[in-house]
Amino acid sequence: MNLGRKILTGNEAIAHGALEAGIGVATSYPGTPVSEVLKNICVYSKCVGVRAEWSVNEKMALEVAAGASYAGVRALCSMKHLGLNTALDSLSVIAYTGVNGGLVLIIGDDPEPTSSQTAVDTRYHAILSKVPCLEPANGQEAKDFVLEAFELSEKFKVPVIIRITPMIAHSIFIVKLGKKLKPFRNPKFIKDPDRYVCMPHNTKMLHDQLNQKEEKISVFFAASKFNKLELDNAKFSILASGFSYNYVKDALNILGLKANVLKLLTTNPIPEQTINKLISVSENILVVEELEPIAEGFLSVVAQKRGFKGKILGKLTKHIPRVGELNAQIVAGAICSINGKKNPFSKIKIPKMPRTVPSLCAGCPHRSSYYVLHKVLRKLKGYNAIGDRGCYNVGAHPPLRAIDACLCMGASIGIGYGLVAAGVKEKTVAVIGDSTFFHSGITALINAVQHGINMTVLILDNDYTSMTGHQPNPGTGFDACGRKVNIINIEKLVKSLGVKYYRRADPYSLKAAEKAVKGAIEFKGLSVVHMKRECALVSQKKINPQDKDIKYIVKGCRLCMHCINTFACPALYVENGTVKISQWKCIKCGVCAQVCPFDAIKRMNKAW
Amino acid sequence: MDYNIIISGLGGDGVIFLSKVITSAALNQGVEVKCYQNHGHAKRGGSVVAHIRIGKNSFSPMIPFATADLLFSFEINEGARYLHFLKDEAMVVVHHDRGADSAQIAHLKSSINNLSIIDLTDIIKSIDDPNTRNSAMLGFIITLDCFPLKSSICKDALLMVLPKEKRGINDAAFELGRRAKRQKI
């Protein structure tokens, strides 16, 4: 009955689609919402036949995938929308050279955003680099589109983007699966300098070729099954782009209203013929699309060309908000206001509940590093602590308030450098995680060392890319398939640049770590403190059986609140006039015992 | 009409686990299903919620406001957080340890017509494993008249996703939940 039908998340469906398409190479750098694509490619393929890797950053991931494609092998590259910012330089030129084996990019946008620093719209990247963009609206399409995208990529010799959002990536759907295909393996790079050596004399020709491809793809899309115009004998029409199709259908069902709906799943290039058809059956058209009003703008242009008399409504007309992720309520509200209907959702009150503020985990080594750093910094007249991306940016929340700024991957050192370059007198400290350091912090450090900048860099090394689910990075020692690989030694790397002050410290040993940080802050020149301790979520799974008998308890608490206010481990709480330790949350790192000024936190073993 | 379910709780409660069980039960029963999961900060004990939509007329995995038929929650506040998703006649089941904060319960009582408050800790007290709470919750939920999936299919789906050594105690917890008297407050 359910032959081949499975329940899968969108990410799992995509991973399966990639194996059905016979990919030979899969690359990625972790990022919500698409981190599980590569993970599941490894799970489903058992890493047999597919070369899967977590690359050092997204630019690298894309270049490795493109190289494989040049050699005739199908390659899949996944990253979050912000990763494509990093890889855009490469993508725009790979679009010029074109591909051989299919090259498909899975890009996860975050319209709300729930786990990103900005909500950029990947369709603009597709437009900028002139590559086609497909947007599946459910799990089945997510899987099927991967196969279609590889065909498309090889037919027109272009990279293809599949744009998804968390709503597809993390939701579960029933998906009908197909057979996995044996990866094509007969790699050969056929030299073709006119194509691969991109220099001004030939890029003009490549540019022209790409423009022609774009026109052909638009015609191909117009005739394809990707887009569907569902006529409902109505005058009012809705252009529903990608996943928003679901909100449109749900809203129309709830309201009991009729509308013609264009399900538009080829969002770059948008086929003009398809838009013409929509215009010819409509009086007014509402455009529903996640993030920027791109289809709305295109529709307006085509409408004007065709002398369309009706209205084009959407984000530009403020019928739909331009900020945040869409939902059925928002779409229903827009439909109601346009059609003069009462909005059934306008009366509904959203309960006011306290927001849960995320905090660093119990036993997190980052908390100890921050504790030490701020103990030293507080004694200075002033300081600026510039953070970076990773779990440690959670330390920006009260009560720690450990960092003053946090931008994009690897920016801490550059921004800190900028403050110093501008002449800011206070001490500047950059705080950066290990994965982020390898991703793009290293280039910033090279720049700072070269120019002899006086600042301190704190590398918070917890062995993993923890924020996104503990993927390995170049310092971890194993790869995406769990195989042992070379470890890039941060100490040797930093010293080789000529950094004069380098200290390695264990954030669980507060005194020694404080000494290392104090020395770094007082040092004139560029100083690096390398805080090394495995992520607590990983280490707590490996608690030594002997340690099971160990317990930290509070005895003789004077309620000075130092631990609660400046350390704030979630395992500590106040009850009945004393600080207590939640034995359920505590991972027995023992750092709070070093934090307590009155030695009231004690280590006990079973005898107790 | 489709049947819409919201499951909520905190990281570690088993919300995502149960949503997977119910979704695969629906698949096994041969009905259409989709499920939205939000577990942003689950590892850090934050809010976790799952939406399940059973039937072939719904599109988005996310349930629109005022259309959920059933909400069950492992925590009072995490239940109260999603009241705007409920239909007027929706069924609500909330776990609460005895010695309850009466203000919160009073608030729920005043806003919900069909409310059941159950004490899972009490229900599974004969089993020495708090992790079986969600199996007991599922056992309780399937006894509701409105619940659209067959109890045997749900139980099979539950046992299927568990490792062999955990099946015995979870089976027991499921049965305890199924037999628990509905305690209307």
Ligand SMILES: Cc1ncc(C[n+]2csc(CCOP(=O)(O)OP(=O)(O)O)c2C)c(N)n1
């Ligand atoms: C360009 C880009 N890629 C990926 C991400 C997603 N992301 C956020 S933090 C992070 C890395 C965290 O790793 P690390 O620096 O080791 O810190 P940890 O979380 O382990 O403390 C990633 C990959 C992003 N925000 N931007």
